[in-house]
Amino acid sequence: MSTKLYPIFLHLALIGLAATTLAVVQENRRLVEQMTPDPPRLELGTVIAPVAAVDLDGTPRTLAWDAAAKDRLLLVFTTSCPACKQNLEAWVSLHRELGGAVEVVGISLSDAEATRAYVDAYDLPFDVVLAANSEALAVALEVQLVPFTVWVDSEGHVRGVWEGVLFEKTRERAVASIQGQAQRG
Numbered sequence: 001m002s003t004k005l006y007p008i009f010l011h012l013a014l015i016g017l018a019a020t021t022l023a024v025v026q027e028n029r030r031l032v033e034q035m036t037p038d039p040p041r042l043e044l045g046t047v048i049a050p051v052a053a054v055d056l057d058g059t060p061r062t063l064a065w066d067a068a069a070k071d072r073l074l075l076v077f078t079t080s081c082p083a084c085k086q087n088l089e090a091w092v093s094l095h096r097e098l099g100g101a102v103e104v105v106g107i108s109l110s111d112a113e114a115t116r117a118y119v120d121a122y123d124l125p126f127d128v129v130l131a132a133n134s135e136a137l138a139v140a141l142e143v144q145l146v147p148f149t150v151w152v153d154s155e156g157h158v159r160g161v162w163e164g165v166l167f168e169k170t171r172e173r174a175v176a177s178i179q180g181q182a183q184r185g
Contacts, residue, residue, distance in 0.1 A: 042142040047156045049140055052132035053107065056116050061129060063105065065156035071102040071178070075126070076141065076148040079110040079118040083165050087147040088122055090166035094149075095126045097175050102151070103127070109134040109146065151178060 042048075050064040051074070063072065075091050077084035095104045106128035108115040119128050131137040141150060144163065151160035151174070160177055162170060 041144070042150065042158055042161050044158055044160070046158045048152060048158060049156075051107070051137060051140065053129035054112075054132050055129055056112060056119065058112070060132065063129075065152065065154060067154050069103075069154045070100075071151060071153045071159065071181070073098070073102045073104045073178070074141070074150045074152060075104065075106045076131075076137070076143055076150070077106060077108060077146050079108065079114040081146050083145075084147040085122075087149075087165050088124070090168075090171045091147075091149070092125060093171060094166075094175060098178055102178055105129060107131050107137065109137070149174070153181075 050062045053061045053063055055061050063074070073094060075087075077087070091104070091106070098104065104126040106119075106124060106126055108118070108128060108130050110118070110130075112130055115128065115130055118124075137143070141148065147163075147165065149160075149162040149166060150158060153159050159181065160174060162174060166174065
């Protein structure tokens with residue numbers, strides 16, 4: 001009798017294992033969806049308001065839009081963000097490759113002391129300012145996570161939005177888009 005029960009027990013064990021595997025797969029999908037950021041909500045073509053900022057020396061500054069000025073690439077970061085640190089190489093590369101086609105401006109959501117130390121430690125070649133009001137900036141640009149890169153034309157229209165780390169292919173597409181627009185403009 002025990003030899004007859006063995007195949008039944010084995011089949012029940014396999015069914016239980018299959019059910020457990022299915023549950024783990026479903027839970028994994030749910031967790032991945034939670035970890036994957038929503039696509040940027042800042043839509044292309046949206047006009048954004050001028051950005052209130054403060055220079056590292058404490059001087060108030062407004063990043064306003066002017067048809068006679070260059071487009072801007074705004075790089076929003078915090079000094080404590082590992083992904084922002086990982087993104088520095090891509091941002092420096094963007095600054096170098098765009099060769100003045102756009103004005104590159106880093107916008108720190110961290111305090112002045114931490115930002116000064118960060119700029120010095122990583123020898124950032126682009127202008128860096130502090131957000132005058134981090135919460136207002138996050139709302140205006142619809143920043144959900146940092147690093148956050150947004151291309152704004154000279155009239156304040158959003159031309160490109162990249163959330164998270166700019167991997168090589170994404171950075172290359174961003175450069176091509178911006179250079180292509182600069183040549184048409």
